[in-house]
Amino acid sequence: MIFRQLFDTVSSTYTYLIGNQRGGGAILIDPVLEHADQYLKLLDELELRLLKAVDTHLHADHITALGVLRDKTRCVTVMGEQSSADRVSVRVSDGDMIEADGICLTALYTPGHTDDSYCYLMQDRVFTGDTLLIRGTGRTDFQNGDAGQAYNSLFGKLLTLPAATFVYPGHDYNGNTVSTIGEEKAHNPRLQVKERAEYVELMNSLHLVEPKKMSVAVPANQRIGFSQQRLEQEGRAISPQQLLQMSAAERQSLLLVDLRDPQERARHGIIADCISLPYHELSASLARDGLLAALQRDSGRPIVFYCAYGERSAMAVRIAEEAGFFGTRHLSGGIAAWRVAGGATTNMDPAGAR
Numbered sequence: 001m002i003f004r005q006l007f008d009t010v011s012s013t014y015t016y017l018i019g020n021q022r023g024g025g026a027i028l029i030d031p032v033l034e035h036a037d038q039y040l041k042l043l044d045e046l047e048l049r050l051l052k053a054v055d056t057h058l059h060a061d062h063i064t065a066l067g068v069l070r071d072k073t074r075c076v077t078v079m080g081e082q083s084s085a086d087r088v089s090v091r092v093s094d095g096d097m098i099e100a101d102g103i104c105l106t107a108l109y110t111p112g113h114t115d116d117s118y119c120y121l122m123q124d125r126v127f128t129g130d131t132l133l134i135r136g137t138g139r140t141d142f143q144n145g146d147a148g149q150a151y152n153s154l155f156g157k158l159l160t161l162p163a164a165t166f167v168y169p170g171h172d173y174n175g176n177t178v179s180t181i182g183e184e185k186a187h188n189p190r191l192q193v194k195e196r197a198e199y200v201e202l203m204n205s206l207h208l209v210e211p212k213k214m215s216v217a218v219p220a221n222q223r224i225g226f227s228q229q230r231l232e233q234e235g236r237a238i239s240p241q242q243l244l245q246m247s248a249a250e251r252q253s254l255l256l257v258d259l260r261d262p263q264e265r266a267r268h269g270i271i272a273d274c275i276s277l278p279y280h281e282l283s284a285s286l287a288r289d290g291l292l293a294a295l296q297r298d299s300g301r302p303i304v305f306y307c308a309y310g311e312r313s314a315m316a317v318r319i320a321e322e323a324g325f326f327g328t329r330h331l332s333g334g335i336a337a338w339r340v341a342g343g344a345t346t347n348m349d350p351a352g353a354r
C-alpha cells in the first residue's frame with residue numbers, strides 16, 4: 001500500500017492519498033482545490049489512477065478539490081448522505097464500505113462537528129476529519145453542528161476503536177501528524193470530561209471566530225456536481241418521466257446499464273431489466289472484447305446508463321463517446337430521481353448480469 005499525508009499550509013488541512021501499488025488504483029481523502037495539480041502530479045509519479053475522492057464533510061475553511069479531480073480524472077466523488085453538496089457520485093451512510101482496487105474504507109457516521117461528518121476506518125487507522133483532532137476536537141457551532149452529538153460520536157463510536165488505532169485528523173494547527181485512539185483518550189484535554197453535559201458546556205463556551213474563508217468555501221463546496229447541461233442540450237439525457245412514459249416495447253429496445261456498485265444496488269434496489277456494470281469496469285467493458293461492446297454488437301440496442309444521482313452515468317456517456325460509442329444516453333438524476341418520479345425498483349439482481 002502507498003500512503004501519503006499531504007498538507008495545505010493555508011487551511012492546515014491534511015489530505016490523504018492511499019494507493020494500491022499492484023493494481024494502481026487510489027483514493028484521496030479531503031483534497032484541497034489549490035493542490036489539485038500537485039495531487040495529479042504525485043498520482044502520475046507513483047503510477048496511480050485516482051478512482052475515488054472522498055470528503056469527510058462539507059468543509060467551511062477551504063474549497064474541496066472533489067469537483068476538479070472528478071472533471072480531470074473521471075473519478076467517483078463520495079460524501080455522506082446528509083451532505084448539502086448539490087451532487088456527488090456516491091452518498092454513504094453509517095457502515096458503508098468504500099472500495100477501490102482492494103482499498104477498503106468503512107464509513108462511520110460521526111455527526112457533531114457538522115451534521116454530515118464521517119470518519120473512515122481502514123484497518124489499523126482511522127481518518128477522523130474534524131471529529132477528532134490531535135489533542136483537540138472539531139468545533140460544533142456552525143453547519144448544524146451539535147456538541148451533544150459530537151460527544152456521542154466521540155465516546156460512543158471513535159473512542160471504542162482499539163487503543164492502538166492510528167488517528168489521522170483532517171487538520172492540525174500545532175505540527176502534529178498522527179496519534180492513536182489510546183493517546184487521545186489519555187491526553188486530549190477535550191476528552192477529559194465526566195459526562196455529556198460537561199462536554200456540551202465546554203464546547204458551547206468556546207466562542208470561536210468564523211473561519212476566514214467560510215462565506216466563500218461553503219457555497220463553493222455546495223456546488224460541485226458534474227455539469228449536466230451540455231448532455232441535456234445534446235439530447236444525451238433521458239429524464240425519469242420520459243423513461244416512465246415509454247411503452248414496454250420501447251423500454252425493452254434499450255440496453256439499460258446500472259453503473260453502481262453491488263452494495264448500492266442491494267441497498268437501494270434496481271430498475272427492472274437492467275444489466276449491472278460497475279463504473280470502474282466501464283472502460284474495459286467498452287473495449288473490443290468487453291461485455292458492453294459485445295452486447296451492443298449482438299443486440300444493437302441503444303445504451304442508457306444510470307447510477308445513483310446521474311453523475312457516473314453522465315461521465316459514462318463521455319467515456320463511451322471516446323471509445324467510439326456515440327449514441328449512448330443517461331438517466332438524469334439517477335435512480336434517486338427515478339424514485340421521486342414514481343419509478344419502480346426491484347431488489348432482485350438483474351437477470352443476465354454476470
Ligand SMILES: [Fe+2]
Nearest residue numbers: 058059060130
Ligand atoms: Fe470542518
